[in-house]
Amino acid sequence: MGTVEAGTIIHAPVKVVWDCLNDIDHTPEWVVGLVAAEIVTSGTYGEGSVYHDHNRLGPFLQTTPWTVTAFESLAHQVHESDSAALPSKMTLNVSPDPEGTYLEMIVEYRLLPRLGVVSRLLEQVLMNRMLKQVLKQNQANLNAYLTQQISLSLQPASQ
Numbered sequence: 538m539g540t541v542e543a544g545t546i547i548h549a550p551v552k553v554v555w556d557c558l559n560d561i562d563h564t565p566e567w568v569v570g571l572v573a574a575e576i577v578t579s580g581t582y583g584e585g586s587v588y589h590d591h592n593r594l595g596p597f598l599q600t601t602p603w604t605v606t607a608f609e610s611l612a613h614q615v616h617e618s619d620s621a622a623l624p625s626k627m628t629l630n631v632s633p634d635p636e637g638t639y640l641e642m643i644v645e646y647r648l649l650p651r652l653g654v655v656s657r658l659l660e661q662v663l664m665n666r667m668l669k670q671v672l673k674q675n676q677a678n679l680n681a682y683l684t685q686q687i688s689l690s691l692q693p694a695s696q
Contacts, residue, residue, distance in 0.1 A: 539648065539660035543672035544641040546634050549683040554631055554638040555611050557683060561588045567678035569671050572598065584608040603627075623648055640679070642672045 547554050557563070559582050565571040573591040576582060586605045591598060601623075607615035616627045625646040632639045648664050649656045 538645055539665055539668070540643065540645045541665055541668045541672060542641065542643045543669055543676060544639060545673070545676045545680070546636045546638070547640050547676070547680045547683060548637040549680075549687060551611055551631055551633050551638045553683060553687070554640060554679075557679065557686075558614070558629055558631070564590075567675065567682040569674050569678070570594075577602075583610075621651075624650065640676060642676065644668060644672065 549557075557567075561574045561576050561582070564574045568574075570592045571590055572593055574588060575591075576586060576588045578585070578587045580586075582605070584605055584607060588603050588605075590601045590603060592601070593599075601618050601620050603616045603618045605614060606617050606626075607613065612631060614629050616629075618625045623646055625644055628641075628643040628645075630641040630643075646660075646664070646668070647656060648660050652659070
């Protein structure tokens with residue numbers, strides 16, 4: 538099983554980062570390759586919630602269902618997908634930092650599990666490096682997105 542981790546400081550308060558992570562409808566604005574996302578369960582977002590990511594893989598649009606399997610408000614959440622091509626578990630941890638919020642993203646995955654040894658080789662040679670870059674880019678995009686949102690909220694309303 539492949540595992541990739543990335544952590545960085547997001548220059549926004551924990552609650553702002555947390556709320557953005559849980560705003561599934563707007564994740565395409567900062568997640569690489571994500572075309573759309575939608576919550577498909579009703580009720581309060583948290584443990585047990587299911588959402589669908591719609592992303593582009595080359596010329597193909599694919600839909601991946603995710604289930605939130607752990608949810609500790611303002612601190613920790615786990616999302617799991619049992620996709621046939623890329624079953625994954627994504628852990629998001631947030632904690633206060635003097636500069637804002639420390640965000641840690643951990644993804645455990647199996648690329649094309651039916652391929653056995655070939656799968657593990659592809660994970661080591663290709664996916665670990667590529668996925669780490671994607672996580673870092675998502676974190677940078679999130680930081681820029683929140684910086685812009687905070688800036689817009691501070692602008693005086695036009696008369």
